[in-house]
Amino acid sequence: MRYIHVMAAVIRDAQNRILIAKRPEDAHQGGLWEFPGGKLEDGEERADGLRRELQEELGIRVTQARPLLDIRHDYPDKSVRLDVWLVTGFEGQAHGAEGQPVRWVSAAELDDYDFPAANAPIVRAAQLPEVYLITPDVTDEAELFSGLERARGMGVRLVQLRQSRLSAETYRDLAQRVLARFGDDFQWLLKGDEQPVLPGAGWHLTSRQLRQMWLQDFGPDASGQTGEARPKGRLLAASCHDAEELAMAAEVAVDFVTLSPVMPTATHPDAVPLGWELAQELIRTVSMPVYVLGGVGPETRARAFAVGAQGVAGIRRFWG
């Protein structure tokens, strides 16, 4: 299959707004909103293609950009590779230089616009932060609360409330108290076998739970249809460790995954780490945001971006 290589940009301004543009009615996927960009030319470097397209379409000069998400999508009439970069620095006033309507919107408002089918994971990547905190097992609640306060102070926004040693009931009670206290300060992912206790909280599946969900939806006895539609704003994530689990996560259409262990960790000394090279290869096989996990820290962010990851996930080293 030949994929048309398209450079597209999630452009973020100082107020964290994102620029979207409307595709001409007569274009492929016409009339829908898009992230500005266009086809890479033969022999052109990716960064150069991105700069050229944004100059042509918006009249801006890009000064700071990095890869955000690289995905493939098969439309009935063509297949595209969307090579999406995050642009955080540019000169000039962005405007619809080809007469197209453009709009600056908040990350949350992206949900209210109609994009081409390929764009769902791009919208997710634009909304998700660079760091995903997984709470360590703590012995008392005060430690959990003060850790979350520190994390909030450090700018953490996405948190999985893990607490692996609690009974389902104790966990639910704890989750209720944590969400009552920190509710909107973080985007929450609760354990995958728990009902969400507050609106807005999503689920993070273990690889086992992911497999169960996959079997239900796609296994030998399944209809091949995904289960009930998930409510908006409720994230579904999953833990993956290899190509097979990533493929299941893609079919179940989770919002994002963690991939681990990328590097050796003190907590799992016997697990064989994937290493950065294999992590990169695995990330290339899926079209969704991937957080690398295991032995990575806030300081390995640049490395994570370079292998195509959304960012870094972790427990202790993110706990302040």
Ligand SMILES: Nc1nc2c([nH]c(=O)n2[C@H]2C[C@H](O)[C@@H](COP(=O)(O)OP(=O)(O)OP(=O)(O)O)O2)c(=O)[nH]1
């Ligand atoms: N730029 C952009 N293209 C997208 C997005 N989502 C999506 O499916 N596409 C598809 C639609 C098109 O088939 C292809 C991009 O082609 P394009 O029409 O923007 O290419 P271009 O700017 O070089 O335009 P042209 O000179 O060929 O008219 O990728 C998106 O968010 N942004």
Ligand SMILES: [Mg+2]
């Ligand atoms: Mg274009």
